[in-house]
Amino acid sequence: MVKTKEILDILENYDKDNIAIATVCSHSSLQIFDGARKEGFRTIGICMGAPPKFYDAFPKAKPDEFFVVKDYKEILSKADELAAKNALIIPHGSFVEYLGAENFQKLRLPTYGNRRVLEWESDRDMSRKWLESAGIKMPKQIKNPEDIDSPMMVKYYGAKGGMGFFVVKNYSDFRKRINPAEKYTIQEFVLGTRYYMHYFYSPIKSDGYKLSRGTLELLGIDRRVESNADEIFRIGSPTELAEAGIYPTFVVTGNLPLMIRESLLPRIFEMGEQVVEKSLELFGGMIGPFCLETVVTDSLELKVFEISARIVAGTNLFISGSPYSDLVDEKLSMGRRIAREIRMARDMDILPEVIS
Amino acid sequence: MVKTKEILDILENYDKDNIAIATVCSHSSLQIFDGARKEGFRTIGICMGAPPKFYDAFPKAKPDEFFVVKDYKEILSKADELAAKNALIIPHGSFVEYLGAENFQKLRLPTYGNRRVLEWESDRDMSRKWLESAGIKMPKQIKNPEDIDSPMMVKYYGAKGGMGFFVVKNYSDFRKRINPAEKYTIQEFVLGTRYYMHYFYSPIKSDGYKLSRGTLELLGIDRRVESNADEIFRIGSPTELAEAGIYPTFVVTGNLPLMIRESLLPRIFEMGEQVVEKSLELFGGMIGPFCLETVVTDSLELKVFEISARIVAGTNLFISGSPYSDLVDEKLSMGRRIAREIRMARDMDILPEVIS
Amino acid sequence: MVKTKEILDILENYDKDNIAIATVCSHSSLQIFDGARKEGFRTIGICMGAPPKFYDAFPKAKPDEFFVVKDYKEILSKADELAAKNALIIPHGSFVEYLGAENFQKLRLPTYGNRRVLEWESDRDMSRKWLESAGIKMPKQIKNPEDIDSPMMVKYYGAKGGMGFFVVKNYSDFRKRINPAEKYTIQEFVLGTRYYMHYFYSPIKSDGYKLSRGTLELLGIDRRVESNADEIFRIGSPTELAEAGIYPTFVVTGNLPLMIRESLLPRIFEMGEQVVEKSLELFGGMIGPFCLETVVTDSLELKVFEISARIVAGTNLFISGSPYSDLVDEKLSMGRRIAREIRMARDMDILPEVIS
Structure with missing residues (x-):
């Protein structure tokens, strides 16, 4: 480095x-x-x-x-x-x-941002350690594939954009589909609806939702559109399709805009806060945009299945503002928020605080 | 009261x-x-x-x-x-x-609004009476669970935000899932796609879509995101999952924005008009925002499965305007529309007409 | 004519x-x-x-x-x-x-536009000829229904707004559902997620994404909401429902807004370019708004299953601008873009170039 x-x-x-x-x-x-x-x-x-x-x-x-x-x-x-x-x-x-x-x-x-976040984010074990120690609830993970007794999501290490993910229901499913040459994790498939929160953490802005250092914003929420999982139900159920050798896949092809129940906002900010505070402790802080990728269950619990520690493509929906960012400032895309942060740091002559 | x-x-x-x-x-x-x-x-x-x-x-x-x-x-x-x-x-x-x-x-x-609407809205029998007598088509309702011979939605009285709803296909399903201690209704599950219309009724504004008294607006449409019903298909069909004791649930976790076929707008306004006119007759009028929660079938019929007689959370999507409200005025959220109504009534010195 | x-x-x-x-x-x-x-x-x-x-x-x-x-x-x-x-x-x-x-x-x-496009667009054989000769990938088509051995979409000629479409998996399905009195096509059901791109081709604007003559724009993307196909999974899988004589239908009831992966934009523009260039060659050009109706597969291939050669209803979502049109000009709906084109042509005294 x-x-x-x-x-x-x-x-x-x-x-x-x-x-x-x-x-x-x-x-x-x-x-x-x-x-x-x-x-x-x-x-x-x-x-x-x-x-x-x-x-x-x-x-x-x-x-x-x-x-x-x-x-x-x-x-x-x-x-x-x-x-x-x-x-x-x-x-x-x-x-x-x-x-x-x-x-x-x-x-x-x-x-822009803290490059040290990459090692914590890209390794599934380290990111789990980071999030769980921050008090975030994640889908359960199992080590031994023989223990699969309910729907589980298998993810290859370094899988990008949803390629290399698949769902299995038991060990026999697993054996049929796994490529033993690749490293993988096995995670509980949490039933619910997916929400991808677009946070922004500024270590230098002092007015707003205050953390131990700096402030936290929420600028938007999207849901990823996954091919073919989002439309495969039109031709059959997973079990029916598996018989024909057709499996759902989870490749991100785009995004759609969403709002979440307002009563969940306190918990959503708390989660963002916990993750940032722990990052300050672990590696000097995750600076700028990040995304918690969550499932909201029917008991209104939020489970985080992944973190992205930089701008996510879902923010592309909100180039002229989202229903959240519109309450912060007009026409505030994530791209613009990043540029504004750099401008602020430049004007205050503290650029080193937001770059690495 | x-x-x-x-x-x-x-x-x-x-x-x-x-x-x-x-x-x-x-x-x-x-x-x-x-x-x-x-x-x-x-x-x-x-x-x-x-x-x-x-x-x-x-x-x-x-x-x-x-x-x-x-x-x-x-x-x-x-x-x-x-x-x-x-x-x-x-x-x-x-x-x-x-x-x-x-x-x-x-x-x-x-x-703000007419508090008397609450008794008509919160009781499923009274709201059905109101809507049907207004000429609104609703899903069929059956009294005797033994008559269930097609997909039906069972709803407990006073169920909020989609908690306490479930789908059954026959009497045996029903018996397996019902809590006999609770009061319920059984409603036909109408096949189609859901649209939640955000209406605003002003008894004091005179220019616009005129009713016998005041005017009607349509400020937006959303679809509720329901956990886990909206994503459960990813792991199995309802029948397959029921064998594993997993059932779809209908808890509202958020909302996504929608437009409806423009050719349906005449009927959508007619429906809003009928419901308001009947409310004027029954209890002095439903003032301000309301929502008709509909299914649009493949023959382009609109069936109303519920009414909300105040601001719904789906309007949160449109804090800076919707494709509908943008044709009324710029940046007109439902929250702002309510405040504007109060301001107008205050300025005209007729606040009693919009409060109770 | x-x-x-x-x-x-x-x-x-x-x-x-x-x-x-x-x-x-x-x-x-x-x-x-x-x-x-x-x-x-x-x-x-x-x-x-x-x-x-x-x-x-x-x-x-x-x-x-x-x-x-x-x-x-x-x-x-x-x-x-x-x-x-x-x-x-x-x-x-x-x-x-x-x-x-x-x-x-x-x-x-x-x-407004070139009326000659209609004969190329409304006949499924001619539109396929146009698109395939332009280098566009389409779902495979088969002539003999006895050859159906995977999910296929059957469409009656002149079917509008998704009425008269159905999915079959084999010849026996096909025989059960076909109305032999009507003309039809049989098309591979491509697994993936649907995106409907809203293009605008101007033969008279010279700055922008240049074609052999004029320029190409992308002003928005939507997904059609189809009744009952989009929500029928809530009560059963296609196979389970077919046993009860219930079939998915594909009637368009509305639209929802979407963004697509930015890395697909080069191909999306290339496709629009190919279709316009071929139209110039075949019939003097498809002028103004058009829509390519695509499926994005899990290998990020775009397959076009239909073309609409005029303004589509999905653009109704973007009356005050879309995340795409916002990068072109403020509050630029497709309706406004058309009017602006007419105004430009009028001001330049070349109206005949955009009407027929």
Whole structure:
């Protein structure tokens, strides 16, 4: 991992009045560029091969400049060129995936957020340790597949965007479907309805929902649309389909907007608070956007089955504001909230507090 | 029930230029406070124990003042204190539930809407009588559980937020699941897709969709998200799951936004009109927001399975406007529409027409 | 079909500074009237019998004038009256359905878009030819029902709004359900999640996502809500229900808003581009709004099962903008985009390029 001192040295040489917000052209880049421009920043879109033509259709979200690489790994070797442009990196899921988690840790460019969160988030055992020690309820996990006696979700390590997930009901199901070459976890399938909460933690803003340090916001909620699980019921039940060798899959293809019962908000904020406070203790804090991926059961309990420690694609729904962010400020997308945080830190001359 | 004269006497003593909109801190309180402020009112959040911290995260919706009670029943005994603050109560589902329907009828504070609607709405027989006599089509109801020969929804009396609902297909199913100690109704399970229409009836506004007295608006449509019924298909069909003792439940956990076929709007307004006109006849009118909870069948028939005679939580989706309310006025949430009605009545000096 | 020259002669006599946007009062008329007014046009609502009262509830979308006909066919015989009012027709699905496709082709009034698209779109063989020759992937189609060996969707010719669709799994299913008197197609049921993309093709706008001529936009995405298919799982699986003679149906009752994975946008634009370019080659171009109705599979492939070559009702969700159109311009509904295109063409004095 790159040393904090190296990053601070690079930042030291930046022209702070001319910072460019840079990210990879995918995932949530439209709102990141749109939000950055609205907060007064230049924008750089990092892309492979050639600038994607689709930005031409979205003038408000087209980056000021494209930075073309042959291969995403080239971002590492061309970091100096980006630094010369005063580039401040906004990481998102595809950015980390395309570059590789290890490479991302090595990237010699000022990056929004705390990169140390990655090791806690990407390892299922460590993220469970983090969340459970924070007081979060998670689906039960079992070690021995022979113990499967109710619906369970099996997830391969490092599975992305819902690929490599499947549901089994017993050991025989499990044996039929598992690839023994891969590392996996087995988690209780919690019955309920899914809600993905979009939190934002600012270590530097002092008015609002206060934590031991900084403040917490909730800017939106979505539900992921999963292919084919969300529509497969149209042709048959899981048991009927399994006989024909057809299985539900959980690949995220998009998102739909949701509100949650207002009476659950106290618990939702408490959960966000617990996770942030524990992160401050464990690794210096999870800075900026994060998402708790929950199931709400019919007894109105919230169980968290995963955490994402950066901007999630579900926030793309709320480019002009959500019913939650509209109560904070007008037209506040997550992309814009991130840019505003950077602007605030820049103006207060405390950028090191929000980058790594 | 508190007498109208008592309420009017209390109101008489109010400083009309300094009315405070007050409600219980739950359900749809964020938009009620946000809307009230936008229409120029002070706001009071009634809460139990201590002010909920989550309002700090939503500065636009944080009430100007919290009114703390030890127990919601205390609102009754502290009514004078609230009256001294010129509090005008906006009731919502949780307000009525927490206080209890009978206590709500006794509350000695000016309350938006007609409290007499409660007796017609909360009793399933009376609400059916009201709606059917208004010309509304409802799911068939059967008295004798032995007659169950197709999918039927069983609902316990006073079941709230979808708790205490279940589906049965025959008498044997019914016997297996019923709690004989509770009062219930048995209603045909109508096949189709659910739409929850957010109407607003103003007895005092004269331009718009005219009724015999006042006007009718449609400000939004949502679909309730029910746990676990909305996602249980992922692990099995109802029959398969019943063998494992797992049953779908219908607890409302949130809402998602919807539009309905434009060709159904004439019938949707006609239905709203019929229900309001009949309410004027039966009990002096259902004032303000109400919701018809419908199933649209594949022959495009609308069947109403329930009515809510006050603001529903589904309107929380539209804090900055819905595709329907945007055609009425900009950024018109239901909370704001209510506040605007009170402001209009105050300015015209006819507040008694919209409170009870 | 009416000759282009006739239409241009009619248009020649129009007072170009006083054009009225006219459409039938249904489908997407609210946003068409709202958008037209926002772009500075007068509006005419064509209706049968009497003006629908529901427009009174939506002041921003109420047409300036109603044009009442006894029967929709009367629009043909009264075309001169509408021409005298400088009426420019915006066609939508219900407009074409109510008038009849053949009559629509004969309508002697300037009509937005290219009417020649109708013959390519309404015939399933021709639309398949168009799309496949454009490089679009579609669900496989089989000719012989005896070959059905996996879930297949059977669609009657000219089926509207999802009526007359059904799913079968084998030949015996097919025989049980088919009406042999009707013409049908048999299409693979593609497993995945549905996304309906709202494109806009402008032959006259030059800045943006460029095609060989003009530019392409993406203004929104929805999912159709189908009755009863979307909620029938609550009572049983298709196989269980078939035993009781209950079958899923696919009648569109409304729409819900969606976002799609940002990484799919390059392919989505490419698809729109291919379809437009091929239409330019085949019949002079599909002008204005169109919709590709797709399934996104779990390998993130997009399969198109249908095309609509005019404004679709799903755009009704986005009367005040969508997360996509917000990146183009503020509050840009599809109805408004159409009106803006007409205004641009009028101002540039090239109206013939966008009407027929």
